Amino acid sequence: MPERNVVSWTTMISAYSNARLNHKALESLVLMLREGVSPNSFTYSSVLRACDGLSNLKQLHCCIFTAGLESDVFVRSALIDVYSKLGELHNALGIFNEMVSGDLVVWNSIIGAFAQNSDGDEALNLFKRMKRAGFSAEEATLTSVLRACTVLALLELGRQVHVHAVKYGQDLILNNALLDMYCKCGSLEDANSVFTRMEKKDVISWSTMIAGLAQNGFSQEALRLFEQMKLSEVKPNYITLLGVLFACSHAGLLEDGWYYFQNMKQLFGIDPGREHYGCVIDLLGRAGKLDEAARLIQEMEGEPDAVTWRTLLGACRVHRNVDLAAYAAKQILKTDPDDAGTYILLSNIYANSQRWEDVTEVRKSMKARGVIKEPGCSWIEVNKQIHAFILGDDSHPQIDEINRQLSLLIDRLMAVGYIPDTNFVLQDLEGEQREVSLLSHSEKLAIVFGLMSLSKGKTVRIRKNLRICGDCHVFAKLVANIEERSIVIRDPIRYHHFQDGVCSCGDYW
Known part of the structure; x- marks a missing residue:
């Protein structure tokens, strides 16, 4: 072309960005500027998508500011998207807050940014701000809000969003977001209803x-x-x-x-891929085929990560293979030397095998590195409010009544054969201390609060940050039976549906 104007340059830059040839898109912008052609808002919106590093992004941001295009809706939206994808949420929110007047495209960008980066609280706060500013939610907005509900396991709020989503009928992306939200909030009945009604x-x-x-x-x-x-x-x-x-x-x-x-x-x-190998290693480990699991790790293409070795370590705990557990733990700590869970698990494996010197060594290593065990925390939604319970934290305003009701409930459970299993408590506690610690596990407190606060037929739904322990699993099964309640607990690994004294996992988790 003897002459190239802003349209032809922008077309090429957009094509390179779409093809993910990022270096070619950025190179074309430099050549465009050298030829004396001034980029417009469409040029910058396209080239911003090619930014895969903070340094390039900041240079482009300066160029946009110099060109006076920072207030353009599409440029601002693209800036928010790219800053978010690079994990710079503070910068993304700063750009958004500089807006003189709002635009639905930009609102969708900022809400989506926080939802995609697992900051559900801020995504929902921004959604409330958007509604107060007089904007109506569209498919993109609702999809992001549903993602926020999914991250926070807010089933009731998700159901309210579903009401707004109905008017968009068979929108595939929105229906997929609904499906994901219901599955991850543990409501399979709702998920199946959405799935069955989907025409496409x-x-x-x-x-x-x-x-x-x-x-x-x-x-x-x-x-x-x-x-x-x-x-x-x-x-x-x-x-x-x-x-x-x-x-x-x-x-x-x-x-x-x-x-x-x-x-x-x-x-x-x-x-x-790595995740498929992880599932099969888990499958072999659960079945007690630890040598086969270890062999499969060695056969993996690429270096096994900490998650893979943690899978094997968990199986070693169940099947009490101390030597293989020690080897797996060492592999984890090579890549993640501050992983408290590995130290705790290894310490308890040693303690259960009466290897007290090894327990002491593990605890010394933890202390030397300043590693502190993450406290167990459970969340429950009651009347559109989230209540959090943390092991050892007595700050909940109803904690005295919760503890009293828990004590009464334990007495009833013991009458039907419940015996607290202190194998699931840190091994450096003694006798009664260990039992008291066990009875204050966060999910037990959350279950009791749910029983106190929710009407009789309502399901008690709990989310927690750590894997449910065996004692709390038994506790939840017995409570579901004697209280004739359905209890759903979502931990980082899976979901447990307790009803009529049994769990959906079949005690295999």
Whole structure:
């Protein structure tokens, strides 16, 4: 072209950005400026998408400011998006707050930024600000708000958002967000209702539902749904197979899991990745095949990460393989030397085997590095408010009554055979101390508060930051039975649905 104007340059820059040829997009902007062609708002909106580093972004931000385009809606929206993707949420919010007047595109960008970065609280605060400013929520807004509800496990708020989403009918992205929210809030009835009504389902819809069933303890249903998916025109992807292997792992379906893992490439054209290996290592470990699990780790392509070794360490605790546990722990601490959970788990494994000198060494290492165990915390939503309970924290205004009711409940449970299992308490506590510590676990306090605060037929839904311990698992089963309640506990690994004295996990977690 003998002459190139802003349109032709912007077209090329946009094409490079869309093709993720970031260096070519940025290089084209430099050449454009050298030719004396001034970029416009569309140019900057396109080239901003090619920024994969903070230094490039800040230089571009200066150019935009110099050109007087910082107030353009699309440029501002692109700036917010890119700062957010680079984890610079403070800068993203600063740009947003500089707006003289709002625009729905920019509101959607900032709400989406916080929702995607797992800051659900700020996303919901911004949504409230948007509503007060007189804007109506559209599909993109509702999708982000649902993501925030998912992060915070706010089922009741999610249901309210669902009411607003109904007018958009069969919007696929919005329905997928609803599906994900219900699955991750532990409401499989609602999730199944959304899934059944969806006229169009893509691979995300199927994968979300399969993973949701698996994580909530309904592994056989997950595998049956996978069979239905194979009969549809939708081809399984990497995430779908991860959900399938997760289902096998958490139900002890060794043969099924091994079959799918071994034949992923042949059947579906998918190479097994680190996460797939992790599921199968978990499956083998739970089944007591620790040597096979360790061998599979050695066969992995690429270096196994801390998550992979933690999976093996957890299996070693269950099956009391002390030597392999010590080896797995050392591998974890090479990459994550401040991981408190590994120290605690290894210490308790040693203590259960009466290896007190090793316990002392582990505790010395923790102290030397300044590693402190993260306290257990559980959250429950009651009347649109989140109540948090932390082990050893007595700040809740009703804590005295909660402790009194917990004591009464324990007496009733002991009458039907409950015995606190002190194996799940730090081994450096003694006798009664260990039992008292066990009885103040955060999920027990949250369960009792839920029983006190929610009407008889209402499900008690709890989210917690640490894996549920065996004693609290037994406690929840017995409480669900004698109180004739449904209790759902979501920990970082999976969801437990307690009803009629049994758990959806089948005591296999």
